[in-house]
Amino acid sequence: QSALTQPPSASGSPGQSLTISCTGTSSDVGGYNYVSWYQQHPGKAPKLMIYEVSKRPSGVPDRFSGSKSGNTASLTVSGLQAEDEADYYCSSYAGTKRVFGGGTKLTVL
Amino acid sequence: QVQLVESGGGLVKPGGSLRLSCAASGFTFSDYYMTWIRQAPGKGLEWVSCITDGGDSIYYADSVKGRFTISRDNPKNALYLEMNSLRVEDTAVYYCATENWGTPLHWGRGTLVTVSS
Secondary structure, rough: OOOOOOEEEEOOOOEEEEEEEEEOOOOOOOOOOOEEEEEEEOOOOOOOEEEOOOEEEOOOOOOEEEEEOOOOOEEEOOOOHHHHHHHEEEEEEEEEEEEEEEOEEEEEE | OOOOEEEOOEEEEOOOOOOEEEEEEEOOOOOOEEEEEEEEEOOOEEEEEOOOOOOEEEEEEEOOOOEEEEEHHHHHEEEEEEEEOOOOOOOOEEEEEEOOOOOOEOOOOOOOEEEOO
């Protein structure tokens, strides 16, 4: 199972909005509404930010939102804050497999 | 609250074996699928294996199939990963996580496995 494709880096200024894409295939992202997004700060475990394409766990700010169109999922961060600077990974259910994206390093300028 | 604590990592030579454990608490362990995910130093996340709530179905990434074995002990609230024929490329932090519909939910802090001669 190939990894999902994410841009290696993204950046934005405080207060701006930014979108990170995650492209897969009809066997993973396009085939199921089980795409999730994780935030990882250096030296820490990943934290679930979005599940089932667009749902937010309790405690995750509503500045974070998710969507999907075809084989591509997206994570949008609105009103960027300094603490949003981290690595972000997408993940998808793929039947008997699970697959992650390569990760996107988000820099807040 | 959900707590997952991995243990068993360490330094092992290529071709060697290691058994990782994950102690779960704060939730009904037997209600959840469980999964292992790893992260090589400076690299991204890689799904390794998952096991259904009752342990009756098991899935592996192609990269570890035939070498790694996942298991669970529901009465002991424990998840395991038996790793054999270890390779240098298996060097990573190994995380255990609860899972729902292929979505890793709660993660442990991870345990580092280093495969080196």
